[in-house]
Amino acid sequence: METMAQPAAVSVFGMIVGLIAVIGLVSVNALFLIWMERKVSAHMQLRPGPMEVGWHGAIQTIADALKLMGKELITPRDVDRPVFWLAPIVVFLPVLLSFLVIPFSQNLIIRDMNVGVLLILAFAALTVLAILMAGWASNNKYSVFGSIRSVAQNVAYEIPLLITLMSIILIVGSFSLVDIVNAQSKYWFVLIQPVAFILYITCATAETNRAPFDLPEAESELVAGFHTEYTGMRFALFFLAEYTNMFIVASIATVFFLGGWRGPFLPGFAWFLIKVYFIIFLIMWFRWTFPRVRFDQLITFAWKILIPLAFANLIITAFIMKLL
Amino acid sequence: MVSYFKDILVGFYSLLAGMSVTIRYFFQPIVTVQYPRDKITMTPRYRGHTQLALDEETSTHTCIACELCARTCPSQLITVKGVKVDKKKKVPWQYVIEYQYCSLCGLCIDVCPTNALEWSDEYRLAGYTREDSVFDLLTRFQRQQQMAGVPMTPIPEAPAVEEGEAEPVEEGKE
Numbered sequence: 001m002e003t004m005a006q007p008a009a010v011s012v013f014g015m016i017v018g019l020i021a022v023i024g025l026v027s028v029n030a031l032f033l034i035w036m037e038r039k040v041s042a043h044m045q046l047r048p049g050p051m052e053v054g055w056h057g058a059i060q061t062i063a064d065a066l067k068l069m070g071k072e073l074i075t076p077r078d079v080d081r082p083v084f085w086l087a088p089i090v091v092f093l094p095v096l097l098s099f100l101v102i103p104f105s106q107n108l109i110i111r112d113m114n115v116g117v118l119l120i121l122a123f124a125a126l127t128v129l130a131i132l133m134a135g136w137a138s139n140n141k142y143s144v145f146g147s148i149r150s151v152a153q154n155v156a157y158e159i160p161l162l163i164t165l166m167s168i169i170l171i172v173g174s175f176s177l178v179d180i181v182n183a184q185s186k187y188w189f190v191l192i193q194p195v196a197f198i199l200y201i202t203c204a205t206a207e208t209n210r211a212p213f214d215l216p217e218a219e220s221e222l223v224a225g226f227h228t229e230y231t232g233m234r235f236a237l238f239f240l241a242e243y244t245n246m247f248i249v250a251s252i253a254t255v256f257f258l259g260g261w262r263g264p265f266l267p268g269f270a271w272f273l274i275k276v277y278f279i280i281f282l283i284m285w286f287r288w289t290f291p292r293v294r295f296d297q298l299i300t301f302a303w304k305i306l307i308p309l310a311f312a313n314l315i316i317t318a319f320i321m322k323l324l
Numbered sequence: 325m326v327s328y329f330k331d332i333l334v335g336f337y338s339l340l341a342g343m344s345v346t347i348r349y350f351f352q353p354i355v356t357v358q359y360p361r362d363k364i365t366m367t368p369r370y371r372g373h374t375q376l377a378l379d380e381e382t383s384t385h386t387c388i389a390c391e392l393c394a395r396t397c398p399s400q401l402i403t404v405k406g407v408k409v410d411k412k413k414k415v416p417w418q419y420v421i422e423y424q425y426c427s428l429c430g431l432c433i434d435v436c437p438t439n440a441l442e443w444s445d446e447y448r449l450a451g452y453t454r455e456d457s458v459f460d461l462l463t464r465f466q467r468q469q470q471m472a473g474v475p476m477t478p479i480p481e482a483p484a485v486e487e488g489e490a491e492p493v494e495e496g497k498e
Contacts, residue, residue: 044346046355198336289346290339305332 071232091130094123105268146225181260
């Protein structure tokens, strides 16, 4: 599995440091993204957004997080207790694990695995399980509706997501994220695979349950969907997982299409973060532009448009690769 | 088959059009006023409570304490009391409105023979008690003069009680 030849002690030490760094990054990233989301949405509606706590409301989310931590953890009477308690943990674990293989820069990666992409996508699929658990255990019709939608949506959108990534993997010939970034030393893959990029961003938006594909938590119809019954820190974990998932899909997009850490002048880590936050800005931009799709439109869109287009893109890529 | 691809392209174009609208708004200046810190200047036709108009030439008010406004007011919330300064001229030594009763009908402004009244642009009128909305327009007028940078008109002394009724100064009508 591992391509790095390191002494075991160094490796273990690296793992521990990596884990702490990842947890730190996840929290800071989520706090920043929530602030960014509020700012982006506000400015698109000619509002200033949070302005009171800190410079332009910069530490507003810290105040919100502290408030959330202080909230009582309510467990409704008729919920399925073990599943109800487990769901926030199950939603958060795969998110943490996905950081194992994300290459922040040339050497800043916890483990460079040659199945990197598959690992992230496999763990991303676990999120669906957690949402299903949360919705089912809540014993509430809106939550169940939310999780049913989420499962149908994620199953539908995972297929084009994988197929679009396959066309890149076909070009590079490796599942390792580092190899994929190294293959883009001359040009970014977004230039030769624009269709795949657009398809990927669409699927990624759907995978992270973001508007216009936010049916699992459609506020106006399902209260809050699968996390209606969750309070305090448990709710915060779902929130954290959602924003961290955004970071992960954005970093996959960066690695596959925007050349990862590559860029002039600035260090690799900075370039990686700039690109990731650009993709996240794009996803937020979608959210504040497009209205939510209807459920049949959502599924039709996946099966009739995204999957055929993804397949066509893959076949054409394969054909050209064979010719070259 | 052609319509399938046409739908996709047209749909994609419409998405881009929508996104161009939101990004244009994103870079436009915000319109929110951070209220307690920023204040907006009201439009010229805004109707706040009434105030004494600053006369351009004499830089004082033109009120002659005729009490027409007090008598025409449907809510009887204006109290004007004048004092004679010489044989002909009378000036108010007290002009109080109890704004909480005001319906902003503007009859006092219409009826004023010397055009001494005007609408103010005051909109921060919240208060904790009923007495907070009782405005003494003469002291307010001194502030207006201060803002305009002209000498203040002194408020004349109340005349010695000789007409019989010793009404307290701050008493309003019930």
